[in-house]
Amino acid sequence: MKEKEWSNSVGRPSNKAQRRAEIVNALQSVIARVGYEGASIQAISKEAGIASGLVHYHFQNKxxxxxxxxxxxxxxxxxxxxxxxxxxxxxxxxxxxxxxxxxxxxxxxxxxxxxxxxxxxxxxxxxxxxxxxxxxxxxxxxxxxxxxxxxxxxxxxxxxxxxxxxxxxxxxxxxxxxxxxxxxxxxxxxxxxxxxxxxxxxxxxxxxx
Amino acid sequence: MKEKEWSNSVGRPSNKAQRRAEIVNALQSVIARVGYEGASIQAISKEAGIASGLVHYHFQNKxxxxxxxxxxxxxxxxxxxxxxxxxxxxxxxxxxxxxxxxxxxxxxxxxxxxxxxxxxxxxxxxxxxxxxxxxxxxxxxxxxxxxxxxxxxxxxxxxxxxxxxxxxxxxxxxxxxxxxxxxxxxxxxxxxxxxxxxxxxxxxxxxxx
Structure with missing residues (x-):
């Protein structure tokens, strides 16, 4: 992910809320399929189509x-x-x-x-x-x-x-x-x-x- | 576990059924506490108070x-x-x-x-x-x-x-x-x-x- 995109995606509050919602939504999809323990940060970020570092940026943990x-x-x-x-x-x-x-x-x-x-x-x-x-x-x-x-x-x-x-x-x-x-x-x-x-x-x- | 005990505990059919029931019961206790994924063979055997090898003897897997x-x-x-x-x-x-x-x-x-x-x-x-x-x-x-x-x-x-x-x-x-x-x-x-x-x-x- 390029520097500019990163700052764009986490910089503005509306983007931040949207990104968090995408991650939450991704967790929902993943646990509906593989359960909670199987829902790794990797699986969540893959489902959301974003880098796992971005998941860690928005949330402390699963x-x-x-x-x-x-x-x-x-x-x-x-x-x-x-x-x-x-x-x-x-x-x-x-x-x-x-x-x-x-x-x-x-x-x-x-x-x-x-x-x-x-x-x-x-x-x-x-x-x-x-x-x-x-x-x-x-x-x-x-x-x-x-x-x-x-x-x-x-x-x-x-x-x-x-x-x-x-x-x-x-x-x-x-x-x-x-x-x-x-x-x-x-x-x-x-x-x-x-x-x-x-x-x-x-x-x-x-x-x- | 001594050789003799082992053969005793798995030898007779009634013992075998009882041992299997104990293992099943141990799984029930463990998943009621930590869920299914958290129920390792180790946790199950500990709950049942038996060696984990004995769990493997009676069941192929969890x-x-x-x-x-x-x-x-x-x-x-x-x-x-x-x-x-x-x-x-x-x-x-x-x-x-x-x-x-x-x-x-x-x-x-x-x-x-x-x-x-x-x-x-x-x-x-x-x-x-x-x-x-x-x-x-x-x-x-x-x-x-x-x-x-x-x-x-x-x-x-x-x-x-x-x-x-x-x-x-x-x-x-x-x-x-x-x-x-x-x-x-x-x-x-x-x-x-x-x-x-x-x-x-x-x-x-x-x-x-």
């Missing part, structure tokens, strides 16, 4: 890239939910937006992101920093979902104990995480686009029981 | 141990289900037995087995042989569950399309896989023993809707 990937996946998911929620006028539609944002994996879905998230979930068994981030994401989702279910009960004038709300919210998050697992490894033996519709059906059935 | 672990976890789960099913007198109780066998993770549950299964799920993204085994297990569960739901519909004289049965079965398996994920990484922020009861509640609500 874990730092992984942490940014977790943030980026979470942010994408939150943004998608916020977008869908804009058109929701009541609690039921907001719950639907929440589930659709997570599971409407048909068009516009990102297989690599789903596979990467499954790898991150397993990696969080092993790495405390990843686990803390993973738990933070789950905790935030649980809180949002608990609020939505509470509003739903209020709007529909239903009695739902705090316990029920907590249990149903947790099971919805479980179902979402498990649907990612099946999408990443067993999509050939599962029905197409079953997830969001079926989960919504189960949630509203139990809420309206 | 993947062969992993394959046996997948079989062993599947078998344990099937046996638990068969046991619970014995006391079930109708389709509803059999569905409950299925979910309890998978998710009644309170007493007698095996945290290491759950964590190992999550690691295996993620590993099956990367390794085709593991993926085929994982898919085979999921396919068998899906088939059993489809049959149970069909029998339930028949017994309760309900109209359930083949599509609905397939979608609900798949979502139940997703929920089970995801509950393992949360149990392995986020158990501190999820309610105790929510999984089996909540999933049964959701399934029968949607079936009886």
């Amino acid at each position: 874990q730092e890239i992984l942490v940014e990937l977790v943030h980026s996946l979470t942010e994408t998911s939150v943004t998608r939910y916020e977008e869908l929620k804009k058109n929701a006028s009541n609690a039921q539609e907001k719950i639907e937006a929440f589930i659709d944002a997570a599971l409407a994996l048909g068009d516009g879905s990102n297989e690599q992101a789903v596979a990467a998230w499954v790898v991150i979930g397993a990696e969080s068994i092993r790495q405390e920093e990843v686990r803390e981030l993973y738990k933070f994401t789950i905790a935030r989702q649980l809180e949002e979902l608990r609020n939505l279910l509470q509003n739903y009960a209020h709007e529909k004038k239903k009695n739902l104990s705090a316990n029920s709300i907590e249990h149903i919210s947790t099971m919805v998050i479980s179902a979402i995480e498990g649907a990612y697992q099946l999408a990443a490894t067993a999509s050939k033996i599962t029905p197409r686009n079953y997830a969001a519709t079926t989960l919504k059906g189960m949630v509203f059935s139990v809420l309206d029981k | 993947q062969e141990i992993l394959v046996e672990l997948v079989h062993s976890l599947t078998e344990t789960s099937v046996t638990r289900y068969e046991e619970l099913k014995k006391n079930a007198s109708n389709a509803q109780e059999k569905i409950e037995a299925f979910i309890d066998a998978a998710l009644a993770l309170g007493d007698g549950s095996n945290e290491q087995a759950v964590a190992a299964w999550v690691v295996i799920g993620a590993e099956s993204i990367r390794q085709e042989e593991v993926r085929e085994l994982y898919k085979f297990t999921i396919a068998r569960q899906l088939e059993e569950l489809r049959n149970l739901l069909q029998n339930y519909a028949h017994e309760k004289k309900k109209n359930l399309s083949a599509n609905s049965i397939e979608h609900i079965s798949t979502m139940v398996i997703s929920a089970i896989e995801g509950a393992y994920q949360l149990a392995a990484t986020a158990s501190k922020i999820t309610p105790r023993n929510y999984a089996a009861t909540t999933l049964k509640g959701m399934v029968f609500s949607v079936l009886d809707k």
Whole structure:
């Protein structure tokens, strides 16, 4: 890489952010294919089409890239939910937006992101920093979902104990995480686009029981 | 290890099976702690408290141990289900037995087995042989569950399309896989023993809707 290109690519803030995003994206592709341990800095830089020195310039180590990937996946998911929620006028539609944002994996879905998230979930068994981030994401989702279910009960004038709300919210998050697992490894033996519709059906059935 | 001990420990078939089981069990402990790639033959033999040569005597490589672990976890789960099913007198109780066998993770549950299964799920993204085994297990569960739901519909004289049965079965398996994920990484922020009861509640609500 020529001196001029180097200074260009790391000099301006916008370029810097873009370069970091490219590296994070490259990590996502690589771990979706070979797992986290197999994702060497060399493999990441090759995937990004840049020199490995540039990866080292932007990130101290592989874990730092992984942490940014977790943030980026979470942010994408939150943004998608916020977008869908804009058109929701009541609690039921907001719950639907929440589930659709997570599971409407048909068009516009990102297989690599789903596979990467499954790898991150397993990696969080092993790495405390990843686990803390993973738990933070789950905790935030649980809180949002608990609020939505509470509003739903209020709007529909239903009695739902705090316990029920907590249990149903947790099971919805479980179902979402498990649907990612099946999408990443067993999509050939599962029905197409079953997830969001079926989960919504189960949630509203139990809420309206 | 002395010559005599060696021949003792690998000579008789019952000893051989037991030794293999110990090695498989050691792999389970190690991957639950450090993941699959981190599980070196050395770490496995240390965990099992045996010489690494003995691991090599019983298994060609690490993947062969992993394959046996997948079989062993599947078998344990099937046996638990068969046991619970014995006391079930109708389709509803059999569905409950299925979910309890998978998710009644309170007493007698095996945290290491759950964590190992999550690691295996993620590993099956990367390794085709593991993926085929994982898919085979999921396919068998899906088939059993489809049959149970069909029998339930028949017994309760309900109209359930083949599509609905397939979608609900798949979502139940997703929920089970995801509950393992949360149990392995986020158990501190999820309610105790929510999984089996909540999933049964959701399934029968949607079936009886």
